[in-house]
Amino acid sequence: MIAGHRKTSGGPRSRGGPRAVLAYLIRRLFAAAVMLVVIIMVVFGIFFLVPKWAGVDVATSFVGKQADPAAVEAVRVKLGLGDPIYVQVWEFFKGIFAGRTYAAGGDVTNCAAPCFGYSFRSEQAVWPVLTDRFPVTLGLALGAAVLWLLFGVSAGVLSALKRGTLWDRGAMVIALAGVSLPIYFTGLLSLAIFSYGLGWIDGEYVPLEESFTGWLSGMILPWITLAFLYAAMYARITRATMMEILGEDYIRTARAKGLKEQVVIRKHAMRSTMTPILTMLGMDLGALIGGAILTETTFSLPGLGQAVLNGIKNQDLPIILGVTLITSVAVLIANLVVDVMYAVIDPRVRLA
Amino acid sequence: MTAPLHEPTAEAAPSAAEEAAVISAGAKAVQGRSLGRIAWERLKRDKLALSGGIVVLFLIVVAVLAPFIADLVGQDPYAHNEELIDPLFGTPKGAFGGISSDHLLGVEPVNGRDIFARILYGARISLLVGFLSAIVAVILGTVLGILAGFFGGWVDSVISRIMDGLLAFPQLLFIIALVSVMPNQMLGLTGTGVRLFVMILVIGFFGWPYIGRVVRGQTLSLREREYVEAARSLGAGRLYILFKELLPNLVAPIIVYTTMMIPTNILTEAALSFLGVGVKPPTASWGQMLSNAIDYYKSDPTYMVIPGVAIFITVLAFNLFGDGVRDALDPKGSR
Numbered sequence: 106m107i108a109g110h111r112k113t114s115g116g117p118r119s120r121g122g123p124r125a126v127l128a129y130l131i132r133r134l135f136a137a138a139v140m141l142v143v144i145i146m147v148v149f150g151i152f153f154l155v156p157k158w159a160g161v162d163v164a165t166s167f168v169g170k171q172a173d174p175a176a177v178e179a180v181r182v183k184l185g186l187g188d189p190i191y192v193q194v195w196e197f198f199k200g201i202f203a204g205r206t207y208a209a210g211g212d213v214t215n216c217a218a219p220c221f222g223y224s225f226r227s228e229q230a231v232w233p234v235l236t237d238r239f240p241v242t243l244g245l246a247l248g249a250a251v252l253w254l255l256f257g258v259s260a261g262v263l264s265a266l267k268r269g270t271l272w273d274r275g276a277m278v279i280a281l282a283g284v285s286l287p288i289y290f291t292g293l294l295s296l297a298i299f300s301y302g303l304g305w306i307d308g309e310y311v312p313l314e315e316s317f318t319g320w321l322s323g324m325i326l327p328w329i330t331l332a333f334l335y336a337a338m339y340a341r342i343t344r345a346t347m348m349e350i351l352g353e354d355y356i357r358t359a360r361a362k363g364l365k366e367q368v369v370i371r372k373h374a375m376r377s378t379m380t381p382i383l384t385m386l387g388m389d390l391g392a393l394i395g396g397a398i399l400t401e402t403t404f405s406l407p408g409l410g411q412a413v414l415n416g417i418k419n420q421d422l423p424i425i426l427g428v429t430l431i432t433s434v435a436v437l438i439a440n441l442v443v444d445v446m447y448a449v450i451d452p453r454v455r456l457a
Numbered sequence: 458m459t460a461p462l463h464e465p466t467a468e469a470a471p472s473a474a475e476e477a478a479v480i481s482a483g484a485k486a487v488q489g490r491s492l493g494r495i496a497w498e499r500l501k502r503d504k505l506a507l508s509g510g511i512v513v514l515f516l517i518v519v520a521v522l523a524p525f526i527a528d529l530v531g532q533d534p535y536a537h538n539e540e541l542i543d544p545l546f547g548t549p550k551g552a553f554g555g556i557s558s559d560h561l562l563g564v565e566p567v568n569g570r571d572i573f574a575r576i577l578y579g580a581r582i583s584l585l586v587g588f589l590s591a592i593v594a595v596i597l598g599t600v601l602g603i604l605a606g607f608f609g610g611w612v613d614s615v616i617s618r619i620m621d622g623l624l625a626f627p628q629l630l631f632i633i634a635l636v637s638v639m640p641n642q643m644l645g646l647t648g649t650g651v652r653l654f655v656m657i658l659v660i661g662f663f664g665w666p667y668i669g670r671v672v673r674g675q676t677l678s679l680r681e682r683e684y685v686e687a688a689r690s691l692g693a694g695r696l697y698i699l700f701k702e703l704l705p706n707l708v709a710p711i712i713v714y715t716t717m718m719i720p721t722n723i724l725t726e727a728a729l730s731f732l733g734v735g736v737k738p739p740t741a742s743w744g745q746m747l748s749n750a751i752d753y754y755k756s757d758p759t760y761m762v763i764p765g766v767a768i769f770i771t772v773l774a775f776n777l778f779g780d781g782v783r784d785a786l787d788p789k790g791s792r
Contacts, residue, residue: 140622140625143622144622144626151631151634152634152638155638281773281776282773284776285720285769285772285776286772287728287731287744287765287768287769289728289731289747289748290747290761290765290768293750293751293754293761293765294761294762297761301754388625391627392627392628398629398630398633398732399728399731402731402732403751413630413633413634414633414732417633417734418733422638425634425637428630429627429630429631429634432627432630433626433627435627436625436627437625
């Protein structure tokens with residue numbers, strides 16, 4: 106596909122050579138960097154300004170409700186909560202690269218190099234928690250994504266091509282039901298049926314390092330449940346997009362010049378259909394990598410989403426803040442990857 | 458779907474009177490029909506959308522009348538019935554989660570609260586949050602979308618960047634974070650009141666870019682139309698053009714996106730309550746019932762199925778209706 110592209114991009118009617126791609130990528134990279142700064146500011150705003158505006162003491166919520174005043178005061182000094190907000194953001198940002206030392210008098214807490222904050226509640230740095238839990242969530246998201254792309258997109262394409270047939274109606278009814286079912290309900294149902302009722306699958310999460318087959322059998326239900334929801338969404342959108350594109354003039358042109366129907370579908374229709382699908386995939390994968398909160402809660406998977414939820418239950422703000430930031434970065438990276446793939450798939454993008 | 462044109466003429470040779478009737482009917486059909494009328498006629502033909510709409514109406518009535526219906530069956534969503542609970546396992550006595558003529562859908566494990574009454578009251582929370590947060594999103598999205606599309610320039614750039622940014626955010630995570638940092642007391646509200654208020658605001662806030670993007674795009678194309686130019690050349694002010702010329706033409710897409718947004722909001726509310734950051738017990742909500750049911754999916758599966766099915770039916774009905782409304786208001790569709 107890439108080789109085919111080089112040919113067209115070198116052509117006389119195209120302005121999009123490798124240099125144009127590079128310029129396009131630099132532009133996207135710059136936009137992503139700006140977005141990251143905005144997100145950091147928003148996250149800080151949520152966790153430091155909103156509580157202040159609502160009359161909640163941030164230091165207290167960092168320590169806990171039953172905390173004694175001395176501990177609260179120590180955290181206030183350690184985190185520099187008395188400083189202006191931009192100083193706090195800067196300190197946090199610096200900590201990511203240089204590490205951070207929280208000091209209040211003789212009481213010193215160290216947080217090593219990629220310091221994404223320190224949980225005074227559970228007395229541990231946030232970064233190890235993130236790295237511990239990240240593989241679980243990544244495995245869940247990627248495995249499910251493979252399944253839903255495979256089934257969702259092909260069901261949508263088939264439905265669009267066989268519009269109005271029994272297959273189309275059947276697939277769309279299932280898809281509509283799929284988008285109307287909350288994932289925690291389908292998850293619980295599948296646990297009750299396949300794990301408890303039929304006893305086919307154990308359903309317990311086993312880390313990949315311990316046993317590959319155990320990991321597979323623990324992940325299969327979460328994968329299928331998550332993929333079912335997204336496959337339903339993707340099937341509906343693929344069908345709608347594909348049908349719109351099949352009505353475009355250039356498809357008629359392709360058919361009129363005598364191309365085989367297969368070639369028209371594969372080379373012309375599919376390519377344009379994939380563009381919005383890719384956008385969705387970027388956003389969805391990014392959001393899922395940052396914590397498939399509902400799926401992880403339903404299946405008790407120890408991923409990032411569960412970490413956030415525990416953080417919320419224990420009012421452990423640093424953990425929530427860390428995961429929120431990581432998620433946002435994941436979304437940004439996913440969007441960036443999508444932008445790059447756009448440039449590969451759709452030649453029109455590079456010219457824009 | 459099938460053209461009804463042939464049916465009357467399939468009879469014997471038409472008399473003069475019948476022919477006149479046919480002609481007058483034809484003449485009537487040529488008369489202009491308003492967009493609303495066309496849409497309604499299309500919607501009436503769409504059986505699935507209609508049944509979805511009927512279920513939605515039914516649910517609204519149920520939600521509004523919840524206390525009366527609960528009274529009618531003689532149940533209270535907050536009353537404990539410990540005598541119906543098996544003290545050993547904490548699950549209801551009897552088959553299917555203790556379903557009986559008194560307790561139509563059984564009782565909850567541990568405390569024995571009536572599930573039917575709690576489902577009724579849960580409908581109120583779901584629909585209230587679903588509708589009101591959609592209204593928040595529509596107001597914000599319409600105003601900001603029109604402003605961006607109509608004024609263009611830096612106004613458009615700023616609003617568009619904000620919309621792009623919000624859409625790229627991991628929404629559920631931010632909604633959870635925001636809902637959980639909000640205090641338990643504000644603006645004179647406490648408990649469930651403040652929870653609902655915060656949820657409606659936050660869900661609505663993350664929903665407006667979806668509507669804003671569509672409204673902006675529509676406004677961009679509408680403001681170049683001849684009729685807007687005509688109004689401008691006649692000396693109409695900006696406000697007049699905005700409200701009298703543009704807004705009426707934006708109603709259709711706004712309605713479509715609103716109907717499609719409500720089920721999503723209902724799911725979000727259920728998810729928040731499921732995760733324990735939404736409505737707190739003892740207030741009944743479907744998501745929270747499901748989250749309690751996690752611990753009992755082996756011993757009392759009925760408890761999990763009932764709120765799950767309630768969410769499913771509600772969201773499905775809204776989705777069916779929304780799809781129908783979208784097709785009915787689609788200017789490209791057949792008349």
